[in-house]
Amino acid sequence: MTFNSVNIKSILIGVFGFLIFGAEIAHAQQSKKISPNLFGLFFEDINYAADGGLYAEMVQNRSFEYSPSDTPDWHSLTSWNYVTQVFSYGTLNIETTNPIHPNNPHYAVLNIEHVGKPVTGPQSDIPQNKGTPGLGVKNTGYDTMIIKAGETYDFSMFARQISEEPISIVVSLQDTDGNILAEKNLTINSKDWKRYTVTLTASESSNSASILVLGTSKGTLALDVVSLFPQKTFKNRKNGLRSDLAQLLADMKPAFIRFPGGCLAHGDGIGNMYRWKNTVGPIEQRLEQKNLWGYHQTMGLGYFEYFQFCEDIGAKPVPVLPAAVSCQNSGGTWRVGGIGQQALPMEAMQDYIQEVLDLIEWANGPATSKWGAVRAAAGHPEPFNLEFIGVGNEDKMTSEFEERFNMIAKAVKAKHPEIQLIGTSGPFSDGEDFEKGWEIANENNVSLVDEHYYKQPEWFLSNLNRYDSYDRKQAGVYLGEYASWGNKLKNAIAEAAYMTTLERNADIVKMASYAPLFAKKGHTQWKTDMIFFDNKKFALTPNYYVQKMFSTNYGDTYYKNIISIKKDTTLSASCIKDSETGDIILKMVNTGTEQKRMKVNLSKFKNLIENAEKIVLEGNAEAENTLDNPNHIMPIESNFKVDKSFDYLAPPMSLTVIRIKTATENIKIN
Incomplete structure (x- = not known):
């Protein structure tokens, strides 16, 4: 058989097209689009984080509402x-x-x-x-x-x-x-x-x-x-925030802020549940109440201020509402006489469901609507563009919880299908409540499930593959609270290694936030926190620096097989591309005690600019920052020259971020 020129041309085009198509498939398998909302913040009024902390009010007990129900020796004239x-x-x-x-x-x-x-x-x-x-x-x-x-x-x-x-x-x-x-x-x-x-x-x-x-x-x-x-509050807002502490959060460029808790949200008994409507009017009309963590909430930092702060720093608001049940530790169930989880009576549920729906109207409704008018009267006529609502917080998965969660989820999805609902998987990383929480969430077809866990650093290093096998067809993950137990460098570097796996799995892990955020000197109920402060100064933990290095160096596409770590269990790495800037971002973690070599192959990318930016956090594993010595551990910035391929020597106990600029945003198909 002979081929004329047309046939030969057609065959060549077909072969070439097949090769290009095959290369594109191979390339697609090496990269994936990832969540734009991965790294955010979680704020809870624990450790005097709000009153006496981020909230800039300087007068304590300004409304004479302190009482022995807050703390036994408090009264109306305390302070x-x-x-x-x-x-x-x-x-x-x-x-x-x-x-x-x-x-x-x-x-x-x-x-x-x-x-x-x-x-x-x-x-x-x-x-x-x-x-x-x-x-x-x-x-x-x-x-x-x-x-x-x-x-x-x-x-x-x-x-x-x-x-x-x-x-x-x-x-x-x-x-x-x-x-x-x-x-x-x-x-x-x-x-x-x-x-x-x-x-x-x-x-x-x-x-x-x-x-x-x-x-x-x-x-x-x-x-x-x-x-x-x-007068110098953050953004000079009236009833505003302490400028230095608020700026620390703004500097992290979080994708979202979750508030107001935590266990604070569902409260110490149903009478102590956090009710958003009590926090959005004039401050003299807000209902103050006992804080679950053993002090008092003025509600001066309320839903309006949370939403306003999110808008001020470009973060999405993620309010978390009780699922109509209180904390299972209400009354201190570890003590004799604890009352445990309580549930709103069923006859009160329709009013409570309306309260949830009213929040959406308050946040997103026009200024002419009933609750949009309340928002407008506070000084914000434009909607806040709420996208997410959490329902429940690490609850015990009782039948009372399930029944009420189902009712709330059904009502929200029917009235506001545009809102992404976040369910909860209980207080632990696995177990009966965890499995039941996921089951309830998937039955309700919610968008995300909130997982919480606090573990030793060794646990994080032993679970770097946790999300690799999660079913991509089920709800996404919101890792709403996590931390290794401690604020030493070794804790932060273990978290950094884990965070590279969150990036690797950011197609299923959509959001993540370290917790808790703030702790005031002399008023701390939780032993591991991100930022320590008093009335005059603050100390940033190594954990803060790790979170900031990730949240300010993020993108929208994950690439695998860029950084070779072989099978060294002390090494972790990720490669992200930011399509908006065209930057390639490498993160390399060494949790070991010796310097380790990593091989970087950037041949997938073209038009790389050789002068890159490098940030390194390293030091003694036991080192930590305190209010008396706040700068003991700090990231160091420098210039770094890159090539198509190069070796990087990762210091012991370190996180390195290398940000590489490109002349174009195009990616070469190999």
């Missing part, structure tokens, strides 16, 4: 001192007969019976004779107040005149010796509750300041919601 100056006298009481709002029942009543006269001469130096004559209350804040010279602070309070004549007030910032750092005058002149404001600019700095509200004329008045904020 307040009754002050009489220069022979003034009267009384201070807590009353509830005519509050600002039923959600805020307690307020202070100052009855100023007599105001002394200023003392002159030698006796004016006696402490009890110093200062402005009057009677009032003083607050030293959460442990103390840090005041900076030249900084301006916004003071506000609600007050009403009870006696016939207006009452003169002096508001002052003072140091421990009573020296005035800033001072302003007010006149309480309304028989109705009214908000009074002044700005205070500090003349000097103090690490142990207080705010004093002093009545300087005879009369009786009521006080409530006594507040002091630095």
Whole structure:
């Protein structure tokens, strides 16, 4: 048989096309698109993370709502001192007969019976004779107040005149010796509750300041919601966040933030469940309550502030709502008398389901809708574009939970199919609750299942293949809480090795967030955390640096067989491409005690720019950062030259990130 030129041409085209098609198949097998939302943050008000922490309010117990139900020795005047100056006298009481709002029942009543006269001469130096004559209350804040010279602070309070004549007030910032750092005058002149404001600019700095509200004329008045904020909050927001701590989170460029918990969300008994509607109105109308972790929530950092912060830093909001059951450890079930998991009565379920649906309307509805109008009234007429809602948090998989979860999931999916629901697989990485949680989630066809586990570093290193065999046809994974037990470098590097496997499996592991986030000095209930702080400073753990190195160096496509580690169990690696920038990102982890060689083959990519950026976190396995020594372990940045193929010597106990720029975003098919 002979072939004419047309036949030969056709055959050649076919063969060439087959080769190209085959190469494309092979290339596709070497790469895969991965979740754009993998690395985010989880915020829970544990370890004084909110009040006294991220939330910038400086007055503790500002609404006089502390009680023994929070902590046995607390009461309405906890953190307040009754002050009489220069022979003034009267009384201070807590009353509830005519509050600002039923959600805020307690307020202070100052009855100023007599105001002394200023003392002159030698006796004016006696402490009890110093200062402005009057009677009032003083607050030293959460442990103390840090005041900076030249900084301006916004003071506000609600007050009403009870006696016939207006009452003169002096508001002052003072140091421990009573020296005035800033001072302003007010006149309480309304028989109705009214908000009074002044700005205070500090003349000097103090690490142990207080705010004093002093009545300087005879009369009786009521006080409530006594507040002091630095003007320099994050993004200068009113009722805002502590700027330095918020910036640390913004610097991580998280894809999402999950809030408000954690066990905090489903609470210590059904009466303590976190109800979002109590947290979105004016602060004087928000319902404060006991914190599951043994202190108090003002709800000043509420759903509006969480959503606003997410928007400010470009993170997606991921609110987690109770599944209409409380924490199974309610009442401390490890102690005699613990009450265990409680469930809302079935007759209350329709109202609760409506509460969940109302959240979606509040977040996404137009400003003309009922709950969209509440959002708009708070200053945000545009929708927040909510995509995810978590239902439940590491719950015990009881029949009560299952029945209520099913009801909530069915209602949300029917009314809002655009919302991605996140289920829960209980508190552990495996076991009966874990299996049941996955079963319930898959029966409801939810988008994601929230897994939680805290383990020793050795567990993470022994489970680097955990997600390789997960069924890609079932729900995705949200690894909502995880950490190795500790904040030493060895803990962080074990987590880094595990995170390379999350990237490898980011087609099924859609989201992940380390936990907990914050821990305040002297107020820590959890022994492993990402950021430690006090009122003045902070310490970033090696765990924080690992999380940041991953979250700020992420992309949308995973490539395998780029970095050769043979079968060395101390080595882990991943290769990610960011299509938006065209950058190729290599992450290489050495959990061993010796320097190890890794071979890198970049022949898949073309137009590489040889001058790359390198970040290395390394050091002694036992090293950690503390508030007294916050910079002991830090990542080091440098330039690094790359080629089509090269060897990299990974330091012992290290994470290395190499970011390689390309002249184009094209990938060469080999």
